[in-house]
Amino acid sequence: MELGISTFVETTPDFQTGKTVSHAQRIREVVEEIILADQVGLDVFGVGEHHREDFAASNPAVVLAAAATQTKNIRLTSAVTVLSSADPVRVFQDFATLDGLSNGRAEIMAGRGSFIESFPLFGYDLDDYEELFEEKLDLLLKLQQSERVTWSGKHRPSIQDVGVYPRPVQDPLPIWIGSGGNRESVVRAGLLGLPLVLAIIGGSPRQFAPLVQLYKQAAVHAGHDPEKLTVASHSHGFVAAETDLAADQFFPSTQHVMNTLARERGWGPYTRSTFDAARTLEGALYVGDPDTVAEKVIHLRKNVGITRFMLHVPVGSMPHDQVLKAIELFGKEVAPKVREEVARWEAEQK
Template identity: 70%
Template structure:
């Protein structure tokens, strides 16, 4: 058995801690195309962009960015990471990603999530009081659309559809839809019952603690009549790779500290320290920072503990020089991935 390895990003545009200057949104978007092309060239399997609607992120339209890279790439899969389905229209989501699927010749995917940031709700006129109901209703509609050309559907937060077609249809049948989870039992059960692949965002603590959720997901799938052994399981975690551990830490720590403290001030977290960083990048921690051999060792441990079939490394916090981000992507494809795959074959 093998494992898919790829990159995820939110197209961060945070200020550099040293200079105080942030990359512009237009430059960050052009950098993303460069990253996707490189990831394809070095043999990575997937590149995902997570939707955000804030000044410190440039990723409000992932499908557009991915489509811009589709014609420049050959085999890499292109996915949202995630689509905030609760505040979007499932018809437009399907149309955007089926269009991406066409221009990429069948390489598009959707990760459907509720989103850990809430800026899109007031922006598109939705109430946070309807947070759960919006997601459940819109996921139901999205799955109906991908299953049938003509759709009849009625819900509480969107006008009904009566026997209308949704076009273009995807090259892949069906268009892959993943459930994105922050680690709640409800998400694991929902994905399992629907027979959909799941991706867990593991950004803190020990990844091995997600094992009960993986088990819950598989048991829910089996109970609903799906074969859990055929369902993909992915994780998404932050990290960075350089030729040496010292170089990786010196480049990544100031940047990730800045990002964590920005979000932490909004959410009431304690300040992010070097001790927090070093603890998280330990072998059993959720931060994948180090030289290629060490990062590979952590991914192999993750596979053995959780049985994941796909791993996303989130390398972008924008404050790291882009040439170093590109080097980290190159090392992930040319050094880390071969080590992991050889270890799993032995």
């Protein structure tokens, strides 16, 4: 069971003062968070790509590269790369460069993107949303598989027997498919034999268990060994010394972000009762003391089949020292409990 952190490098106003940290400051803080996550023994750190004022990381590979030479073991991934509006050649080159800097710890998490700001920014039509992703994923996988590439498509100029450099340390460079729970994307990942990441940020995580099974069925259908495929989840959460403290610290910034998105997307308001309901064992928020969070991650592993869990923290801007403490507790106290129990449970299954 791998455990890690993900972030969107949020720069929302502080709920008490109304002040907003600069993009530059928040990016530097995230580098510190990655270094700490490595020091406390976490397995992976993911940075999400966005192109809007309240998220500071438009290029995850650059942020991750800043931490690459200051860390030793932690894997460094996008979370996600919005492949539909990106150039796959440049994406591959950026992460191959990161792979070199980190000596083989880079990963790409490719997704279609639930935020659409990058499409007009880079001149793409949202009517081509699905087609863009399928075509660009096809090119990215060819780049992963071969040093020299011949490829043609509709939305990007063709490539005729061209070498793409630098080459990564890892062969192949890992490429994950990120999904919010869309059946088509889950099946696509299974048919391609690619590892899958599910964004489990609402409802009951148990609802994703059939998707995990569908993914494995698609993999078997295509001739892949499902036992060799990894299924990860990314979920909002926070760890503090006491559960009530964790909830009280995490709620205000989470409510701010969720209500901002609610206004943009026509959702209902995000309330404290909504938040507290999601903190129960069957909910999708991983908020509490180390024992509480560990229990929920173990529950997820046993009931959904997730083999990598990424705690998304913060949601909205929080004091940097609180975020660092949450990462420290997750690495030093939550992770050992989860790994020990999952190892014991897996041994019983054999």
